Amino acid sequence: MGGQTFRLKAFPLGQPNADAPQFNIYLYPSQRPDSVLVAQDTEPSVLDRDQGPRMGVPKTAVILFQTYNAGAGYHYYATAEGHQLRIYRKRLEEATPENEHAARPAWQLVKTFGFFTDGARPL
Numbered sequence: 001m002g003g004q005t006f007r008l009k010a011f012p013l014g015q016p017n018a019d020a021p022q023f024n025i026y027l028y029p030s031q032r033p034d035s036v037l038v039a040q041d042t043e044p045s046v047l048d049r050d051q052g053p054r055m056g057v058p059k060t061a062v063i064l065f066q067t068y069n070a071g072a073g074y075h076y077y078a079t080a081e082g083h084q085l086r087i088y089r090k091r092l093e094e095a096t097p098e099n100e101h102a103a104r105p106a107w108q109l110v111k112t113f114g115f116f117t118d119g120a121r122p123l
Helices: 049-055
Strands: 006-012 023-029 036-041 044-046 061-069 072-081 084-093 108-116 119-122
Touching (some): 036 072, 036 084, 036 108, 049 061
């Protein structure tokens, strides 16, 4: 997986009247025909990887993005090591006077994908 770049694509799940429309969020490696479904969440936006260090994202992250709707969402990042892609996530909440001094959530590993000669699959 080393040396690859990753594109993010999101496809709506078709809930036109939902307060927070949901999307299937996929990552597409640049040098493989596979894609992987990393989440079902609100619409994502890619963040500049330069923002990663202040958020506790390792420099080895291959992509950083967030979802956000009505004051909450998630930050996500992915790392690619060997033939594996690991997806990490942490809760993103709007800062308020009640939570401004609260400890921020930790990153959690939510998915791991293996890339094999016959395709990609969750591990």
